[in-house]
Amino acid sequence: MTDLNPADANLAARLPEGVLRPVSDAYLDEPRGRLHGRAGLIAAPRSVEEVAAVVRACAEARVGIVPRGGGTGLVGGQVMPEGPLPLVLSLERMTAMRGIWPEENVLIAEAGMTLHAVREAATGAGRAFPLSLASQGTAAIGGCLSTNAGGVAALRHGTARALCLGVEAVLPDGSILRDLKRLRKDNTGYDLRDLLIGAEGSLGIITAAALRLIVPPAGVGTAMLEVPDPAAALSLLALAEGRLAGGVTSFELLSGQGMDFLRDTLPEVRLPLPQARWSVLLEVGLPEGLDPAQALEGLLVDAMERGLVRDGVIAQSGAQAREFWHLRESLPEANRRIGAIASHDISLPLSDIPGFIRDADVALRQGSDLRIHCFGHLGDGNLHYNLFPAKGRRREEYDGARKALTEQVHEMVMARGGSFSAEHGIGRLKVGDLARWGDPVRLQAMRAIKAALDPLGIMNPGAVLG
Amino acid sequence: MTDLNPADANLAARLPEGVLRPVSDAYLDEPRGRLHGRAGLIAAPRSVEEVAAVVRACAEARVGIVPRGGGTGLVGGQVMPEGPLPLVLSLERMTAMRGIWPEENVLIAEAGMTLHAVREAATGAGRAFPLSLASQGTAAIGGCLSTNAGGVAALRHGTARALCLGVEAVLPDGSILRDLKRLRKDNTGYDLRDLLIGAEGSLGIITAAALRLIVPPAGVGTAMLEVPDPAAALSLLALAEGRLAGGVTSFELLSGQGMDFLRDTLPEVRLPLPQARWSVLLEVGLPEGLDPAQALEGLLVDAMERGLVRDGVIAQSGAQAREFWHLRESLPEANRRIGAIASHDISLPLSDIPGFIRDADVALRQGSDLRIHCFGHLGDGNLHYNLFPAKGRRREEYDGARKALTEQVHEMVMARGGSFSAEHGIGRLKVGDLARWGDPVRLQAMRAIKAALDPLGIMNPGAVLG
Numbered sequence: 001m002t003d004l005n006p007a008d009a010n011l012a013a014r015l016p017e018g019v020l021r022p023v024s025d026a027y028l029d030e031p032r033g034r035l036h037g038r039a040g041l042i043a044a045p046r047s048v049e050e051v052a053a054v055v056r057a058c059a060e061a062r063v064g065i066v067p068r069g070g071g072t073g074l075v076g077g078q079v080m081p082e083g084p085l086p087l088v089l090s091l092e093r094m095t096a097m098r099g100i101w102p103e104e105n106v107l108i109a110e111a112g113m114t115l116h117a118v119r120e121a122a123t124g125a126g127r128a129f130p131l132s133l134a135s136q137g138t139a140a141i142g143g144c145l146s147t148n149a150g151g152v153a154a155l156r157h158g159t160a161r162a163l164c165l166g167v168e169a170v171l172p173d174g175s176i177l178r179d180l181k182r183l184r185k186d187n188t189g190y191d192l193r194d195l196l197i198g199a200e201g202s203l204g205i206i207t208a209a210a211l212r213l214i215v216p217p218a219g220v221g222t223a224m225l226e227v228p229d230p231a232a233a234l235s236l237l238a239l240a241e242g243r244l245a246g247g248v249t250s251f252e253l254l255s256g257q258g259m260d261f262l263r264d265t266l267p268e269v270r271l272p273l274p275q276a277r278w279s280v281l282l283e284v285g286l287p288e289g290l291d292p293a294q295a296l297e298g299l300l301v302d303a304m305e306r307g308l309v310r311d312g313v314i315a316q317s318g319a320q321a322r323e324f325w326h327l328r329e330s331l332p333e334a335n336r337r338i339g340a341i342a343s344h345d346i347s348l349p350l351s352d353i354p355g356f357i358r359d360a361d362v363a364l365r366q367g368s369d370l371r372i373h374c375f376g377h378l379g380d381g382n383l384h385y386n387l388f389p390a391k392g393r394r395r396e397e398y399d400g401a402r403k404a405l406t407e408q409v410h411e412m413v414m415a416r417g418g419s420f421s422a423e424h425g426i427g428r429l430k431v432g433d434l435a436r437w438g439d440p441v442r443l444q445a446m447r448a449i450k451a452a453l454d455p456l457g458i459m460n461p462g463a464v465l466g
Numbered sequence: 467m468t469d470l471n472p473a474d475a476n477l478a479a480r481l482p483e484g485v486l487r488p489v490s491d492a493y494l495d496e497p498r499g500r501l502h503g504r505a506g507l508i509a510a511p512r513s514v515e516e517v518a519a520v521v522r523a524c525a526e527a528r529v530g531i532v533p534r535g536g537g538t539g540l541v542g543g544q545v546m547p548e549g550p551l552p553l554v555l556s557l558e559r560m561t562a563m564r565g566i567w568p569e570e571n572v573l574i575a576e577a578g579m580t581l582h583a584v585r586e587a588a589t590g591a592g593r594a595f596p597l598s599l600a601s602q603g604t605a606a607i608g609g610c611l612s613t614n615a616g617g618v619a620a621l622r623h624g625t626a627r628a629l630c631l632g633v634e635a636v637l638p639d640g641s642i643l644r645d646l647k648r649l650r651k652d653n654t655g656y657d658l659r660d661l662l663i664g665a666e667g668s669l670g671i672i673t674a675a676a677l678r679l680i681v682p683p684a685g686v687g688t689a690m691l692e693v694p695d696p697a698a699a700l701s702l703l704a705l706a707e708g709r710l711a712g713g714v715t716s717f718e719l720l721s722g723q724g725m726d727f728l729r730d731t732l733p734e735v736r737l738p739l740p741q742a743r744w745s746v747l748l749e750v751g752l753p754e755g756l757d758p759a760q761a762l763e764g765l766l767v768d769a770m771e772r773g774l775v776r777d778g779v780i781a782q783s784g785a786q787a788r789e790f791w792h793l794r795e796s797l798p799e800a801n802r803r804i805g806a807i808a809s810h811d812i813s814l815p816l817s818d819i820p821g822f823i824r825d826a827d828v829a830l831r832q833g834s835d836l837r838i839h840c841f842g843h844l845g846d847g848n849l850h851y852n853l854f855p856a857k858g859r860r861r862e863e864y865d866g867a868r869k870a871l872t873e874q875v876h877e878m879v880m881a882r883g884g885s886f887s888a889e890h891g892i893g894r895l896k897v898g899d900l901a902r903w904g905d906p907v908r909l910q911a912m913r914a915i916k917a918a919l920d921p922l923g924i925m926n927p928g929a930v931l932g
Contacts, residue, residue: 103704104816104847148653156712159651161660162628175907182815184846185625186885187614187664188900189892189930190912194627194660198653215704217711238569238681245683245713245753246622287711289756289764298755349648350570380650381570419652426655434654441641445919446656452918453911464655 007061008040008085014057016050019043027088030079031072031135035428037079039066039088046093048168048176048207055205055458056174058087064461065089067201069143070114072135074345075427077147077200077463086461091142094207098180102127105213106165106182111142111206118211127213130157130249134329142206148198150423152328155379156249156285157214159423161197168208169196172454180210195449200425201460203453217247217285221292222321224254225300225312226276230378231354233280236308237379240282240299250283251379258331258375261388265337269330270323272313280378281328283321331375335386341370341398342406344385346413347422353381360385360412364405370398382422385409410437431466473527474506474551480523482516485509493554496545497538497601501894503545505532505554512559514634514642514673521671521924522640524553530927531555533667535609536580538601540811541893543613543666543929552927557608560673563587564646571679572631572648577608577672584677593679596623596715600795608672614664616889618794621845622715622751623680625889627663634674635662638920646676661915666891667926669919683713683751687758688787690720691766691778692742696844697820698774699746703845705774706748706765716749717845724797724841727854731803735796736789738779746844747794749787797841801852807836807864808872810851812879813888819847826851826878830871836864848888851875876903897932 004012012020021027021042028037040063045051058065064086068078080086091112098108102125109118115129115136122129133139133151143149145167149160157163166181179193196204227233233253240248256277262269273279286292296314303309315321335343348356357374364372369390376384387405389395398405410420410433420433435443443465450457450465470478478486487493487508494503506529511517524531530552534544546552557578564574568591575584581595581602588595599605599617609615611633615626623629632647645659662670693699699719706714722743728735739745752758762780769775781787801809814822823840830838835856842850853871855861864871876886876899886899901909909931916923916931 101815101817103700106815150651150653154651158628161657162624171907171911175910177907177911178905179908181883181885183813183883183885183888185616185620185813185843185848185888187616187889187891188885188887188896188904189664189908190669190915191627191657191660191664192908192911194657195915198655198657203656214712215707218709219711234569241681243684243754245685245751246680247711247753285711287713287752287756287761288709289761290753295753295755347649347651349567349572351567377651382651417647417649419647419649419654421654422649422651423653425653430654438655439644441637441643442645442655442658444641445637445643445658448918449656449661449915452914 011057011061011063012041015043016045016053019045019050019054021090027068027090028079029071030076031074035076035079035081037066037081038085040085041087042090043087044090044093048170051089051170051205051207052174052176054089055170055172058458059172059174059456062456062458063087064458066460067091067205069111069140070138072139073143073147073427074424075429077425077427077460080462083461089205091140097121098208100125101182104182105215107211107213108180108208109141109211110208111140113141115139115141115144122213128216129211129213131160131163134332141209145197145206145209146199146201147425150377150380150382152250152252152377154377155251156246161194163212164193164197164209165212166210167193167196167206169204169206171204172456172459180208182210200427200463202450202464203459218288219286219290219292221284221286221296222315222324223282223296223300223312224272224279224324225282226273226279226310227308228310229278229354230357232308233278233378234350234353236280236303239303239308243299244284244286244295247284247286248282248379249285250281252281252328253375253378254279254281254328255373255375257371257373261334261338261373262327262330265334266330269327271327272324273311281324335373338388339395341387341389341395342402344406344409345422345424346385346418346420347380347382348413348416348418350381352416352418356412356416360409363408363412426464428463435466477523477527477529478507481509482511482519485511485516485520487556493534493556494545495537496542498540501542501545501547503532503547504551506551507553508556509553510556510559514636517555517636517671517673518640518642520555521636521638524924525638525640525922528922528924529553530924532926533557533671535577535606536604538605539609539613539893540890541895543891543893543926546928549927555671557606564674566591567648568593570648571681573677573679574646574674575607575677576674577606579607581605581607581610588679594682595677595679597626597629600798607675611663611672611675612665612667613891616843616846616848618716618718618843620843621717622712627660629678630659630663630675631678632676633659633662633672635670635672637670638922638925646674648676666893666929668916668930669925684754685752685756685758687750687752687762688781688790689748689762689778690738690745690790691748692739692745692776693774694776695744695820696823699744699844700816700819702746702769702774705769709765710750710752710761713750713752714748714845715751716747718747718794719841719844720745720747720794721839721841723837723839727800727804727839728793728796731800732796735793737793738790739777747790801839804854805861807853807855807861808868810872810875811888811890812851812884812886813846813848814879814882814884816847818882818884822878822882826875829874829878892930894929901932
């Protein structure tokens with residue numbers, strides 16, 4: 001630590017012993033490489049008390065803090081490329097499971113525990129933690145909560161917010177909020193938990209959380225069903241919900257464009273419905289006494305009679321189900337290899353989705369040869385609506401069009417009462433979108449809360465509100 | 467309006483035409499008669515714009531506002547017995563359903579719509595709104611949200627907070643937050659919705675809400691099962707959840723004391739398990755292909771083999787199921803007729819419940835002849851733990867002991883990581899409890915938020931934070 005500037009050296013001397021780490025790229029990147037962070041110091045505290053001590057020292061020194069979990073966020077909330085050098089506060093050493101109560105369906109995890117580790121711990125106790133994301137091997141549970149992560153089972157179990165009973169957090173003044181309750185109901189004042197969840201580290205640092213587990217369903221079934229169009233997919237969802245009493249865990253929309261991308265980039269991925277222009281990956285969790293494959297068979301027959309499904313494959317084994325999911329989870333990698341011009345994480349009222357997909361398709365293709373890959377968590381109204389170069393062209397050729405394309409997509413989404421950030425958050429990449437599209441009254445209230453809790457503005461400066 | 471004092475007359479003149487109502491007791495009471503409110507003016511605006519105009523006028527005149535829905539709250543949030551005379555803002559004229567989208571499971575209701583009316587509207591469209599409370603005929607949906615109401619189906623569907631997608635609200639400065647989104651996922655900044663929900667009108671007035679509906683399950687089954695003790699009831703819950711894949715909608719604990727109260731006060735209520743010391747009222751909602759009575763039969767046999775259930779009755783008809791629910795819903799009336807010394811709306815970590823019930827029973831009976839009626843939403847860890855006079859004695863004889871008894875109950879609850887207000891909120895009756903038991907860091911953050919959003923302190927003065 002000999003090459004620190006005097007201000008950082010002064011701050012470093014006031015931190016708990018042994019928390020500093022060498023500054024390295026591992027703490028300064030984000031997955032898509034759009035932003036590169038900077039840092040004066042990297043601190044990796046071992047306890048909530050050490051986190052509080054770091055925050056207090058930063059508050060005194062007026063140094064910004066960028067909290068960092070697994071670093072998998074997609075909107076740059078974990079990297080600060082501009083402004084005075086911040087301290088990056090990594091939760092990597094707070095990885096303990098503080099306790100598990102299978103009989104109450106509760107687990108208390110420290111923020112640095114990976115989502116994968118939380119899921120494994122729950123499974124090891126005969127329970128399940130139903131938050132499920134492609135990046136779960138790296139994503140930390142603290143980051144999942146701070147960004148209110150969504151994923152493929154939110155339809156049934158909600159986003160991260162719905163799976164959290166209580167948090168421990170360090171507030172911007174260094175005080176420790178101890179609210180790790182294992183309670184389903186607690187109406188004793190303002191909902192600070194849900195305020196910290198989704199605040200992307202701009203109101204405090206979540207250091208641990210009491211998480212809600214589930215008893216795994218007796219039977220799980222998985223199917224891929226070809227649908228004539230997105231409207232039929234939505235009718236299929238309603239039909240499935242009616243037949244299965246809330247038993248639909250996942251309902252993912254897949255498109256022919258995605259199949260083409262997989263063929264081109266990951267030819268080893270098997271495609272059960274290779275010709276489908278639109279299809280749905282459906283997972284159900286059902287009670288004892290119902291055979292999941294039979295229940296899905298019944299749904300398939302019913303849906304085909306109604307013209308909602310053209311063809312379908314019901315997984316006959318866990319291996320086949322994993323194969324379906326492998327296809328779904330390979331889509332982001334295929335996208336990466338093709339190279340998007342622009343990606344959009346949007347949500348819409350469910351009944352607006354068919355109209356949006358139709359109209360956006362027409363509007364965006366007008367005078368353009370781009371390819372549209374639209375897929376995602378249809379059951380949640382959450383689409384990943386991504387634009388790609390025509391075959392044989394490079395994304396750079398569209399550099400001049402990128403901004404206008406995103407503007408056009410977001411405009412169509414907002415006109416239909418949708419959201420320009422369904423599950424990824426604001427971070428730094430969508431600060432401009434929030435300023436542009438956010439309700440002014442809402443923004444004013446957010447700024448008032450930020451100023452009240454973080455008057456020095458040291459918590460993740462520039463994130464969310466800019 | 468001729469008998470107004472000059473200040474109120476001045477304010478009245480600045481309100482939208484026709485919003486004033488005569489001051490009457492109907493706006494000043496609460497169900498248990500513990501507090502009686504006062505008011506300078508009663509206003510019943512017809513639109514969010516009129517609510518905003520009233521709030522702006524009150525802000526200018528520095529007059530406090532007490533929002534009022536159905537007036538069924540149990541902690542005095544709707545009545546202000548002390549301080550400068552407030553304006554009571556009744557939502558009684560905002561009762562429109564603004565829209566319903568059955569295909570997306572969404573309904574938008576104005577705040578004054580009763581919970582019953584919301585439920586009927588959902589049912590009329592082939593859907594269901596799963597919030598269910600004894601007072602639903604009177605309780606307004608705005609009040610249900612402002613107090614984050616719980617009820618008998620929170621185990622499966624969550625409290626009011628979990629059933630709300632977006633709100634329209636008037637903030638303390640009279641600005642209108644327009645956030646009536648019909649989206650499942652929207653990560654665009656701080657969670658103001660959940661901050662307003664449960665704030666009991668102290669941060670703003672919810673004027674409308676986008677509510678989440680469900681597709682009703684194909685089959686519903688209801689049973690009353692006698693259990694040896696509360697610990698067995700909890701094991702039964704875990705067994706049922708494992709067998710039924712999250713299909714348990716309600717799991718209510720009933721006690722022999724409650725049966726005795728019903729015998730004494732409402733002898734017409736039929737008791738299916740008249741001798742049971744502890745029993746459970748269980749409701750399940752199941753997929754097509756499973757007969758609910760058969761599924762409950764299977765659970766009953768399994769549970770009896772494990773020694774978790776001694777006896778049971780499975781409803782063979784809707785009429786019988788309603789009879790079981792009638793019993794459950796008659797308990798509050800029986801309690802009223804007996805006359806409680808003290809009532810407690812507590813929650814505990816599930817695995818602490820048997821120990822709490824055992825220890826509290828011993829502690830409270832020491833040197834006392836009181837009767838304990840412990841019942842409630844066991845699946846949520848939420849008990850109504852109420853103390854009654856010995857048979858033949860009057861509650862007034864225990865007046866001197868009341869405060870110490872409540873203190874003792876809350877102390878035992880808090881020592882086990884529980885809550886002194888699980889579903890009723892703070893209102894005015896539990897302000898002292900919040901100050902006493904609330905985490906100081908949490909209270910400080912709450913006060914900072916209150917000061918930031920309501921610097922004049924006009925929104926429900928004295929509620930929640932005192």
